[in-house]
Amino acid sequence: MAALLETREVRIVLNAFWPMLKQGLIYSIPLTLVSFTIGMVIAILSALLIINKVPLLSQLMRFYVWVFRGTPLLVQLFIVYWGICNPMKISNLVACVIALSLNVGAYASETIRAAILSIDRGQWEAGYSIGMTYQQAFWRIIVPQAAKVSVPPLFNTFISLVKDTSLASNIMIAEMFRKAQEFAASSLKYLLIYSEAALIYLIFCTLLNALQKACEKRLRVGK
Amino acid sequence: MYYVKDIHKTFDGNHVLKGVSLDIAEHKTTVLVGPSGSGKTTLLRCINLLEMPDSGTVHLNGAEMTFGDGAPPKYAGSAARALRKKTGMVFQNFQLFPHKTVLGNIIEGPIAVLGVEKTQAVAEAEALLKKVGLSDKRDAWPRDLSGGQQQRVAIARALAMKPELLLFDEPTSALDPELEYEVLSIIRQLCAEKQTIVIITHKLSFAQEVADKIVFFDAGQILREGTWDEMNDGSVPRIAQFLNMLR
Numbered sequence: 172m173a174a175l176l177e178t179r180e181v182r183i184v185l186n187a188f189w190p191m192l193k194q195g196l197i198y199s200i201p202l203t204l205v206s207f208t209i210g211m212v213i214a215i216l217s218a219l220l221i222i223n224k225v226p227l228l229s230q231l232m233r234f235y236v237w238v239f240r241g242t243p244l245l246v247q248l249f250i251v252y253w254g255i256c257n258p259m260k261i262s263n264l265v266a267c268v269i270a271l272s273l274n275v276g277a278y279a280s281e282t283i284r285a286a287i288l289s290i291d292r293g294q295w296e297a298g299y300s301i302g303m304t305y306q307q308a309f310w311r312i313i314v315p316q317a318a319k320v321s322v323p324p325l326f327n328t329f330i331s332l333v334k335d336t337s338l339a340s341n342i343m344i345a346e347m348f349r350k351a352q353e354f355a356a357s358s359l360k361y362l363l364i365y366s367e368a369a370l371i372y373l374i375f376c377t378l379l380n381a382l383q384k385a386c387e388k389r390l391r392v393g394k
Numbered sequence: 395m396y397y398v399k400d401i402h403k404t405f406d407g408n409h410v411l412k413g414v415s416l417d418i419a420e421h422k423t424t425v426l427v428g429p430s431g432s433g434k435t436t437l438l439r440c441i442n443l444l445e446m447p448d449s450g451t452v453h454l455n456g457a458e459m460t461f462g463d464g465a466p467p468k469y470a471g472s473a474a475r476a477l478r479k480k481t482g483m484v485f486q487n488f489q490l491f492p493h494k495t496v497l498g499n500i501i502e503g504p505i506a507v508l509g510v511e512k513t514q515a516v517a518e519a520e521a522l523l524k525k526v527g528l529s530d531k532r533d534a535w536p537r538d539l540s541g542g543q544q545q546r547v548a549i550a551r552a553l554a555m556k557p558e559l560l561l562f563d564e565p566t567s568a569l570d571p572e573l574e575y576e577v578l579s580i581i582r583q584l585c586a587e588k589q590t591i592v593i594i595t596h597k598l599s600f601a602q603e604v605a606d607k608i609v610f611f612d613a614g615q616i617l618r619e620g621t622w623d624e625m626n627d628g629s630v631p632r633i634a635q636f637l638n639m640l641r
């Protein structure tokens with residue numbers, strides 16, 4: 172056992188673990204949380220504008236969703252970074268948050284729109300039949316049911332986002348994967364280090380899985 | 395006074411209501427019968443404006459809306475809501491709120507719409523649950539109830555708003571025959587209490603039993619209205635044929 176711990180490979184792996192995890196904790200996770208939060212706000216607004224067919228704004232949102240679902244995230248990241256943030260001397264972190272938020276927002280917008288539309292028209296009518304306003308029927312009757320429907324697909328988006336933060340390495344953000352690249356280059360143990368990085372992503376996503384389970388369990392009440 | 399006057403409704407070129415006028419007598423039970431697709435549901439939904447008439451008037455005891463001239467009124471605007479608050483609707487397929495318990499379903503309207511205190515709303519809901527015989531299901535979820543129980547909760551939910559006019563659209567047609575009875579007996583009781591009721595049903599025996607007035611609907615128009623005996627006098631072949639078919 173002691174001998175095994177002394178091998179060069181093990182030392183490299185152990186040395187890399189904490190620095191990589193640390194970059195994950197200070198970059199990958201916060202990037203995920205901030206982008207997801209902003210993305211959800213965009214998504215809810217966009218879904219509401221599209222569902223209510225608000226003139227101009229709904230067309231604008233459809234265009235936005237079309238563009239961001241139809242182009243690669245890496246390309247979006249580069250366009251935001253090289254096109255907007257770099258010339259305007261805005262930090263690459265901000266560029267990353269903007270690109271990730273807009274990307275997540277586009278996908279989640281469709282999820283939320285579909286969830287709201289999936290609720291039986293009769294539920295709106297049941298609300299109206301007891302004298303509710305549009306707002307009351309929407310927030311008290313439709314939203315709680317739509318929220319339940321949208322939890323699994325939104326967690327899908329959330330989990331994808333954790334992994335997508337690795338793309339930020341391409342605009343010089345020292346997140347986890349960037350650190351892994353550095354360790355791999357200096358040690359030449361590519362397979363080992365990248366497997367280790369994969370493992371850390373897997374740990375993050377496993378935690379999210381557990382969170383999803385808890386959410387679904389809580390929301391299962393009533394149906 | 396409760397009436398609709400000269401109601402027209404068209405769905406994409408399909409003229410479903412062709413100038414329907416109907417007086418709804420207070421404290422009486424009005425039963426709508428007629429062939430499938432004749433527009434009974436559409437008329438009922440026009441009374442509480444779940445369907446907005448193209449033209450005509452809906453008048454419910456002082457609250458009134460006239461359609462056809464000027465801009466179309468807002469679906470959930472204050473005029474429409476004022477009319478809806480006077481009515482209670484029981485749907486063919488219950489439409490309980492699945493994310494709320496039985497009690498939650500019943501107190502939702504009083505709390506959110508009428509602004510009743512929660513303790514009072516709960517007390518009233520419990521009395522209604524007793525009335526529909528479901529006191530033991532107070533904290534159950536709709537999905538755990540039989541169809542008959544769900545429909546009884548739906549009736550309690552409608553009653554909780556203290557409506558002046560109760561609307562039933564084939565309230566037992568989604569139920570197994572052995573569950574019909576429990577729902578019908580509650581409606582029977584409401585009729586006996588002299589609620590103002592409009593009900594659509596294909597159950598002629600029940601119609602005969604509770605109806606103060608039968609309204610026969612055909613092809614978007616009222617063909618004839620009157621008591622059960624008047625309807626059965628055989629003077630209108632179309633009606634005689636329909637009644638025979640259902641018997």
Ligand SMILES: Nc1ncnc2c1ncn2[C@@H]1O[C@H](COP(=O)(O)OP(=O)(O)OP(=O)(O)O)[C@@H](O)[C@H]1O
Binds near residue numbers: 428430432433434437
């Ligand atoms: N929302 C709608 N959109 C389009 N057409 C509709 C709509 N609602 C009803 N219709 C049409 O209006 C006509 C009358 O329907 P309605 O449901 O009022 O009939 P009904 O007398 O209640 O029939 P049933 O006894 O089968 O319930 C039908 O041809 C139906 O297809």
Ligand SMILES: [Mg+2]
Binds near residue numbers: 435
């Ligand atoms: Mg019908």
